[in-house]
Amino acid sequence: MRSYEPHVIEEKRQELWEQQHLFRVTENDGGEKYYLLEMFPYPSGRIHMGHVRNYSIGDVIARYKRMRGFNVLHPMGWDAFGMPAENAAIERGVHPAVWTHENIAYMRKQLKRLGFSYDWEREIATCDVAYYRWEQWMFLNMFEKGLVYRKSSPVNYCQRCQTVLANEQVEGGACWRCGEEVVQKELTQWFFAITKYADELYEYCDKLPGWPERVLNMQKNWIGxxxxxxxxxxxxxxxxxxxxxxxxxxxxxxxxxxxxxxxxxxxxxxxxxxxxxxxxxxxxxxxxxxxxxxxxxxxxxxxxxxxxxxxxxxxxxxxxxxxxxxxxxxxxxxxxxxxxxxxxxxxxxxxxxxxxxxxxxxxxxxxxxxxxxxxxxxxxxxxxxxxxxxxxxxxxxxxxxxxxxxxxxxxxxxxxxRLRDWGISRQRYWGAPIPIIYCDDCGTVPVPFEDLPVVLPLDLKVTAVGKSPLAEDPEFYKVDCPICKKPARRETDTMDTFVESSWYFLKYACPDYDRGPLDSARVNYWMPVDQYIGGVEHAVLHLLYSRFFNRVLNELNLVDAREPFENLLTQGMVIKDGAKMSKSKGNVVDPDYMIKKYGADTARLFCLFASPPEKDLDWSDKGVEGCFRFLQRVWRLVAERLDDIKDTVSILEPAADDPDCVQLAYLIHKTVKKVTEDIDRFHLNTAIARIMELVNGVYKFIEKEKRDEDSKRLLRGAMETVIVLLFPFVPHITEELWEMLGLDIATIGQSWPRYNEKYIMEDRVLVVVQVNGKLRDRCEVERNIDQERLKDMAYSLDKVRKHIEGKTIVKTIIVPNKLVNIVVK
RNA sequence: GCCUGGGUGGCGGAAUAGGUAGACGCAAGGGACUUAAAAUCCCUCGCUCCUCGCGAGUGUACGAGUUCGAUUCUCGUCCCAGGCACCA
Missing domain, CATH: 3.90.740.10 (Valyl/Leucyl/Isoleucyl-tRNA synthetase, editing domain)
Structure with a gap:
């Protein structure tokens, strides 16, 4: 018997997927469109467990929706501008661009190793000129529409980050990123007029039934x-x-x-x-x-x-x-x-x-x-x-x-x-330059559209904390005024990185498009995002900014949808030893280590099984072990009997009425029904539990199996069902087993099993008998039994008689096929 | 203080519609296999009491209520988490 070697099969499957461009998607692929999006990561260096959890949840849905015939857009990219890149440059002398791209390369490898089904051909990195040039285009349009303005005002300033913070980015008087206490400073900076949309953003909270109440409440609270x-x-x-x-x-x-x-x-x-x-x-x-x-x-x-x-x-x-x-x-x-x-x-x-x-x-x-x-x-x-x-x-x-x-x-x-306008100027280098020129004679002059992009120069050295290198680089800031042609000075502040993440979901629809900001035809095919998945920590910041930005782009006729995200799932944090995983607490579990020890399938399965998506997940090494054991159990289920059933054609409904076979058939069909319903409700943990029950049932069946042709064919049917149901959760092992059974590998990810109603309702049902609401006994009867007969049966049960003898029966309540409650005095 | 969630075994968690509380997994205990261990398989597992049974009682934070019946609905109290917080 072949043993389960996760590394061998996982790497093999991943290579095949890549060769076949299996997850490439276009608008012309047929089927109803389904845009599934997970919040893209900041390329900090390595993936952490929070990512693994977020993306595992997303991948289940992506694969499941494909199996149900949807044309699924499932992209991934990088929120690539930001402070840590500059800090790395200061501390280690690596250029932010180099640091960022190295991190992206490593993290991309990690995500691929986890087997997530992204269309990698749509990958974007927000630090690429090809991306941020259109953000500058948007800025200029917003400037023309009066949605961008400059003013001097007291602002939140973080001494450590040496930059301004928006109101939303101050958490209890401290910087959201580094925790340094925020001070007030009088500065002139650029603002997006998000308050012009305050009322609409507030009122639409009641028109987003697919969002968690909690998040809408936070947004309403924030808008105030x-x-x-x-x-x-x-x-x-x-x-x-x-x-x-x-x-x-x-x-x-x-x-x-x-x-x-x-x-x-x-x-x-x-x-x-x-x-x-x-x-x-x-x-x-x-x-x-x-x-x-x-x-x-x-x-x-x-x-x-x-x-x-x-x-x-x-x-x-x-x-x-x-x-x-x-x-x-x-x-x-x-x-x-x-x-x-x-x-x-x-x-x-x-x-x-x-x-x-x-x-x-x-x-x-x-x-x-x-x-x-x-x-x-x-x-x-x-x-x-x-x-x-x-x-x-x-x-x-x-x-x-x-x-x-x-x-x-x-x-x-x-x-x-309560909402204030969004201050977007950052006195930093690693961000998208604000396309503005200051001229002594002409004042504040927007960079002409034809002069875009204002490229962030890469040949600069980021040395010490203090002024942004852009402000010290004449090559960058020395420019002629577009109007009077006299020497002028460029704006040297860059944009808040939340600007990039406010529209990346639109770019995924047309990542290759370069003749304008967005290819509206494609954008409108995919938008709005059908399901967005990410952490609650962005409940106000990113999600509110994106709702605002999408409205502006809607008014610029770039996208028809007014709201960007139809449904939102906010997943909980990954906790270990009662605290959020963090380096300082020393309770971090490294995904690479998990993959090395157990493989990607086990890591994914545990993240999905240990708790429902919205709740915090308590990390448990023993629990991971259990998931690994379960996958081995599934593997053995097929591998041990492989020779015997290799050439058997599966059935899901037994031909004869052998009670064991009928019982297994009931279990198979019920499991399919339940798992389907559970995934539809994002109850992924219980969906897995159901499949575990099916596996347990199949093992029980094997124990007393009669080894006739009918049993054998049904057994194979059960195995195939287990594999298919498990596929969206653990795609590698299931594909391998599918292939071992001699089945066409192209079919596993393309069809979701159906169930037969006939095997959902059993002929005999267990009815509970209560006396005065207290459980006294239970009995198995045929479905839809006559109520009078049921009553008589209930009255005659020994344990029931004991409790009703010598008393008057006031009434008897019958819930068909479920319960009899005898009320006595 | 205000607003939102949430309190279920030793632990993570189940229980679409008020109808067997504790599915599934982990841990624990016992047994089988083994020279032994690992792995695997089987059994037990909320609490209390007893005449140890196909036994009785009790149990979903606490207290009331509605109901034949409440983890589920209503009211009150306590606790935990998150958000907002001199926002007038």
């Missing part, structure tokens, strides 16, 4: 849509101070106003008065603190009086204006109305500075006394001290108050978003 009103409070000189509030029902309780230190009025209001100095000092002090520091420290409310007042538009009350450290300039108008009775922050500020408190909303179970309140009441209730609205429920009063404000033209309905 809130409905409210802008209200003008008139100052004593008649000019308005405009604020935004979501609680117009508390307008009668306003006792002061607070401006952000960054608000232009903060310094203007007290100018030339006795308050000027104190306010200036406070503003300067607060502005010097960076955002994360302020958020932390400023739970302690601080502020200063400007000396000016406004009047409450509803009551006419005279209300003082303060500057406070807890008001953000970036949200709303940078100024707030303060209602200490009903807002905890305002309450704290009022206590600190002895400001008055007016309660206008009374809780259902009592009244509020401002003199004794210890915290703001933020709940709902009946309105008080609110003029004509007294006695009304606060939530019901809101529309009326807003109508009144709008009528008097002192307020208007407003929607506000």
């Amino acid at each position: 849509k809130s409905y409210g009103v802008e209200v003008d409070f008139l100052m004593e000189d008649g000019t308005p101070l405009t604020i935004f509030t979501t609680r117009p029902d508390t307008l009668y309780g306003v006792t002061f106003m607070v401006l952000s230190p960054e608000h232009p009025l903060s310094t203007r209001l007290p100018a030339g008065t006795e308050h000027e100095q104190a306010v200036r000092a406070f503003v300067d002090k607060t502005r010097a603190q960076d955002k994360s520091f302020r958020a932390e420290i400023a739970t302690q409310k601080e502020g200063v009086f400007t000396g000016k007042y406004v009047s409450n538009p509803l009551t006419g009350a005279r209300v003082p204006i303060y500057v406070g450290n807890f008001v953000l300039m970036e949200y709303g108008t940078g100024a707030i109305m303060a209602v200490p009775a009903h807002d905890q922050r305002d309450f704290e500020f009022a206590k600190e500075y002895g400001l008055s408190v007016i309660a206008t909303i009374m809780p259902a179970d009592g009244t509020l006394d401002p003199a004794t309140m210890e915290a703001a009441y933020e709940g709902d209730g009946k309105m008080a001290n609110s003029g004509p609205f007294n006695g009304k429920h606060n939530r019901e009063a809101i529309p009326g108050i807003i109508d009144y404000l709008e009528e008097k033209k002192i307020g208007r309905r407003m929607v506000n978003y």
Whole structure:
């Protein structure tokens, strides 16, 4: 008997696939299109287990969909620009390009060794000019449409990475990549106007039924849509101070106003008065603190009086204006109305500075006394001290108050978003150059389309942390102004690498196209992505950027789809010893080692079997061992009996009615049904469990096998079923076994087994008998047995009699073919 | 604090529609084969109690409720994970 040698067969199969271009796909291949995409990796050097898991899940679906007749696009590429390449250059003197390409070469080899069915002819690397030149083209188009602009603003800056970070890229005050604390810095940089799409991106969250609730929730959370009103409070000189509030029902309780230190009025209001100095000092002090520091420290409310007042538009009350450290300039108008009775922050500020408190909303179970309140009441209730609205429920009063404000033209309905525009300038070398030229006379001039691409020069040395080498390379930045032809200077910042990953899924449709950014005919054939698979860590960043970018490209008529990803599966992390695998924790399992020890099939099988895709996967060396044992068991199942059944023609339905054969037939057909349903629901772990049960069943069958022709043919049918069902999970071993059985290798990946309904429903069923809902016995009866007969049988069971004797039967519930429940008193 | 998930054996995890809780795998224990070991195969395996049986009770974080029947539905409590967080 041949023994199972994973390395030999895996490498052999992979070579064959490559020779035959087995996974090459075109639009003309027939069958309904199916675009399956897994998030492409950053070429960091080697594949890690998270990749193996992600791509194993994807490969099951790709192969399964092909077997079901779909025309499957399953591409792979490289998110090849980024910081680690530069760090490697600084630390080891390797050029980022060299480092990146070496890593790509190694990782490509690893992916091929894992046997994933990619159409490698569509491979792209985002650091290739052929790729990023079209990104520059997109940038210029966005510039023309006013979706790109430059402004100076306080930005998040990572000292270690020496570059700016977008809001989304700051995690709890630290850099998303290196964990360094982020500081605030005033810089001029380029922004994509993603906020113009805030509302659509938010509203479409409800139109993505194929996305996990969790991710949509995170995106909504991030976009942060809130409905409210802008209200003008008139100052004593008649000019308005405009604020935004979501609680117009508390307008009668306003006792002061607070401006952000960054608000232009903060310094203007007290100018030339006795308050000027104190306010200036406070503003300067607060502005010097960076955002994360302020958020932390400023739970302690601080502020200063400007000396000016406004009047409450509803009551006419005279209300003082303060500057406070807890008001953000970036949200709303940078100024707030303060209602200490009903807002905890305002309450704290009022206590600190002895400001008055007016309660206008009374809780259902009592009244509020401002003199004794210890915290703001933020709940709902009946309105008080609110003029004509007294006695009304606060939530019901809101529309009326807003109508009144709008009528008097002192307020208007407003929607506000938490989302900020996406800052894309990075003061780094290894990225796509921003195609802009600065001319002393003509100002900011976009590079003319015909001058694209702005090539990132490769003959530079990245030496030390500090300025980007582009800014120090006259060859690069010295350029003539496209308009006046006088000497000018190129932009030396490059684009955030999230820009590349915002449209790579479109490029896969036409990787060879070079006459324009995208070949729309092909793009529209494949788009949208039918199934996207990747880690949750990109729930906001990459997925939100891509949704935005796809909309822009849709408006540039490059793609018809408005949303890029129809269905999304977010897989969990790979955990070992209770922590995410990481070098620092020393709990990393190397895929190369796994392949060497067990082969790719075992590595893949374990990643798929150990837990359902969305959940975290607990790594277990013993569990891997178990998967390897299972594959050997499958191998033996075929290899041991090979001589005997080599020339047998398989059947899936026994000709005679031998009970063992019939039982096996039931098992075969049921397994096919269940595995099909499980894969359709992405329950890959239970799909594998079902196949294991089938294998166990086949072994049991062999034990008592009668060795007649019918049994032999059915046995072979069972083996073939095991192999085919297992194929999408472990393609190498199954192809080898298929071939050993003398079957045409071309057929295994092309058809998914069917089941016969006749063998799904057995003639005899096991019925459970309960008394008062407690299980007492079970009995096997023929399917669809007469209910009266079933009742009588149930009553006569010894174990049941014991529990009903001497009692009155109140009623008997029968669930056909499943259960009898006798209710007694 | 707010929003989303989630709490099931020693462990990873099952249980499409309210109907046998613990599939499948791992670990553990026992046995067969073997001179021995590995490999393989077979059996046992939630907890408690006892008269050790085709036995009784109990059990899906906790407490109520709906129901003939709840891991599943409703309400409340606790815990864990993730996201947001002076966003007005």
